[in-house]
Amino acid sequence: MTSSGNKVPSTTETTPVDTDPGPVELHARNVSFDVADVDLHWIPGHPYASNLITALNLVLPEGERWFVKTFNEALPLVRDDELAASMRGFIGQEAMHADAHDKVVWNFVTEHGIDPEPYHRQMEWLFRKLLAPKGTESAKAQRKHLIERLWLIAAIEHYTAVLGDFALNSSWLEVDADPAMADLFLWHGAEEVEHRTVAHEVAVYFGDSYLRRGRAMLVAMPALLFVVFRGGRYISLNDPSGAIKQLDRFLQYRRGVRFNVVPKISDILLASLTYFRPGFDPVEVGDTAQAVAYLAKSPATRKAS
Template identity: 25%
Template sequence: MIKKITPRSIHFHYKDSYPKYWFDNDIVKTYHANVLAAYIPYTEKFIINCVKAYRTKIKDPQLQSDVKAFIQQESYHTREHFKFLNKIVLPHYPKLKVTRYKFFILLILTIVSGKKVRLAMTAAGEHFTSVISDLFLSSPELFEGIDPTLAEFWRWHFIEEIEHKAVTFDLLKEAKCGYFVRAYGFVLATLFYISGMLRPYLQMAYKDKLLLSPSFYFKSINYFWGNPGIMRKCFIPYIRFLKPNFHPWQVHNDHLIDKWLKASEIINKSPTAKS
């Protein structure tokens, strides 16, 4: 288990321009990463606000320290994801939108359900990001065909997502949120994720005139559910969140942090990289 969460304020520097399909010259891989880049910074703002609502009520000193470091990490992620979005994605898809939310029923449910449910949503969201982070860091081949700086950007994010994966869950327990609240938050977070990710994915397909292309849908289904099957491989680990006795550190994957910290030139140059 991680003993210390280390915020690493790394400023990534990019080339003047990148190709539209910057991820292995592959449409589906690029769309997936672009959607994450567009969705993550807004989600992290939501997460930070949900966590801050409970920050003054934490009694455990270790959890107080972890929450402080967690907020710093997520703030750095937000900053760098907006930079990535503006530099890599929006030059090719300037009208890409994730903030105009059409599924008002989910938005209303999130507001009226209260801050405990919103905290449960953050715990579920952090669990999902740790699951997908584990997948990518465990499978270096998934980074093939990507510019080294862009690969380092994503590895940095994935490392820290694993590092702080239990913070919001522990805060959920500190706030005395029961199993029903946790499960309800999980369902809401999942629906938000699906609806929020699908819209920009299809927006890019529309711009590239692929909405009527059977091969595009075949490639998409294959990437997410076939081979390599990103979502297929994440599904079982993701729904483990619903086990009554679940805790994020039941999966001991902190070795991935050590492995990639040692291998990363960009992260190791940062004065805050030492953990």
Template identity: 35%
Template sequence: MTAVRHQLKARRVQFNLDNTPLHWLPDDPFATHMINGIHLLLPAGELWFCRVYNQALPYVTDAQLRADVEGFIRQEAVHSRVHSKAEQYLVQHGLQTDEIREKSEWLFGHMLGDAPFGLGFLKNRLLEKQWLVIRVGLVAAVEHFTGMLGQWAMDNKSWDKADPVMADLFRWHLAEEVEHRTVAFDLFEHLCKTQLGFYVSRQALMAIVFPLFLHFLAMACRGLAGQDADREAQRVARQSLLGILAELQRAGRKTENVPTFTFLVAGTLRWLSPRFHPVTEGNTEQALDYIARSPAARAAAAQTMH
């Protein structure tokens, strides 16, 4: 286990997106809609993280890990609220958001709720702990991607040309993902009974999470792009899943506003190693340095001091 070496704290940030254009990444509707879809996918997912982790807390016997998990929960709750409020930005630009958001709510609230796969007869004391550990493992697999994407965002320079408020929103969020990137992995390991069980389980769960992650990103991207009158956006909306992934690869190389598909695949392959640990996937000091200069995080810190 690799404990977070400083206390994780929630930062009560706020973002005013009233003047943010729909294409907040200039001349790049594909990257804009790919990233904007996250506003609709994450609120339900991050609240689900919090519910699952609150259920897991009684099983945590290590004091430092417990503190890390509690800090993780507080940060994820703020993330969920920020992206939920950002949905209004999409609505103000005339986009319908209900269908995409409801699919995310169905996945996290129904399929991955307390009744396994939404089947009430499976909700019993015999399966309760096992289903909880499985869901903790699913969070760990998802957090591998958010940690990777967080470090990518810390290294990214192309967003310097983007709308500054939206760029700060995502950079602040992703910096916190780098900051707490080890917590989900460590909690899953803590709850697994054996190292072999931990390794086999995390590979099986990644085999589920990676394709689901890609499917939901593509679904949200197409759903938003299809409502955009821009010709390039309309072309994106007609793409299949494979077409979206090819577009991701192309855009990642050309504009660098999104990571490439091969970047995601390479990160997934690193997960396969028995020696893998997310501590090597990011630079905490770099993330904290961004948070220290983030306009929204600085405003939140100043407000706390008053």
């Protein structure tokens, strides 16, 4: 998904290619990122956009560990060898995402004088308490709860694929965003596009239900928008260069959309509506060839290999 009305056209080498690579074997890439000397506003001229994207990644580690725990709970129940292999690849990638953002983004925010702990405690409660398995229920009730969680993961993964596709088509590098920080988000976004069908396939395997799919999206859509923008507000109000107030955040967000460094809310909402279409297929979001092409040239993945 590429924002419309951009003032800065994207000229990155992540342009979609016509060659379909076919089925891709998912695997975790043992990457590392050095952002020790990166400015808090790592997208020059876009302080709120920088803070908002950084805040998004304070949410992700807890969410991704919840994905991993839920998939590990479901994996022994899967009798389809191909799906099980995809799940193992998904688990490895999500675990690596959580680890990378803990090491990089958490320390990055702290080093710039912002205490992420109050926000992080709320994410811990959300994913470790509210969305945890209900261990005291009957086996039937536990399985039902597992299926509901799998559909919620599928809905969230729809958003991460949409955001990953945006990242691959963004103008971050054209506006001189820090290369290491941009690579962190581009690597993550490319892997989200790469494995975008897995969570949906798992949810369908356990309980194909249009009602469950729609209900999960109705929960995921407002919840994700709330926690992400709340995180952006938290970092912006504690910004050591000066608090970014509500009106300034709104104006800077609109400017970020024009420069293609943040996605349009209307595009996010439109992507939500496509999820409700009965024949929706996650493969419609993003481009596998583009994602694989970026992963082949990412500085972090090249170093890891």
